[in-house]
Amino acid sequence: MSGSSHFYQVLITNVGLDGEVFAVKVKGSRTGWIPMARNWGMNWHCNVNLQHQPLSFEVTSSNGKTLTSYNVAPQNWQFGQTFQGKQF
Template identity: 85%
Template sequence: MLFNRGSTCGACFELRCVDHILWCRPGSPSVILTATDFCPPNYGLSSDYGGWCNFPKEHFEMSEAAFVEIAERRADIVPVQYRRGGLRFTVSGSSHFYQVLVTNVGLDGEVIAVKVKGSKTGWIPMARNWGQNWQSNVNLTGQPLSFEVTTSNRKTLTSYNVAPANWQFGQTYEGKQF
């Protein structure tokens, strides 16, 4: 259900174990996960044991390392509360070559256009470098950055002042979500 025919692959979620006094970690800590694969349904099993991937149930299959962040290791299945993270923008390059990797685009469609805006510039269209890496040759150092992302289904989302004026190459910043 959450995988949404693959369109959620690469999406970011924050999860925490809830409402289970025996298995949830004290203080209800959270863990950040990236959706990477599909949990296939098994309609031969009931949805409360073994068929937890059956439609319309929502399910996260987690690594043991992630699971023990929120619940006791000996627990098998725990109830969770989750929320989607925003678009992520990872900035790389130099003062003469600026590149941003756009990730966590959680909807049907692919990114077809990205624009960037500094506090001293208008909107600057970026060129696709490869995959979801977008580039520009404009020096944006020392300016807070805003991003406009357009997907193939013609939805556009603008995230204002995502990166502060003191942003650095190699850092990741979170914006809004579709």
């Protein structure tokens, strides 16, 4: 994860043989699901302040399979950290 207080970016890796990442949404404990935009490669971003909230992710592959990983990043996450959600 990288970013600042109003820009948030994640790198999604290792989707295996399920194609490429087609869509990503992020949800903080104080937000609904927020669609993320592809920045470049497998980097996805949104312009929202998500600090001090546990984060959940919904990742959809190009073959239509969607996995939701709840509370992947704890409330005290920091930029530069790496977290692991469900695997395709």
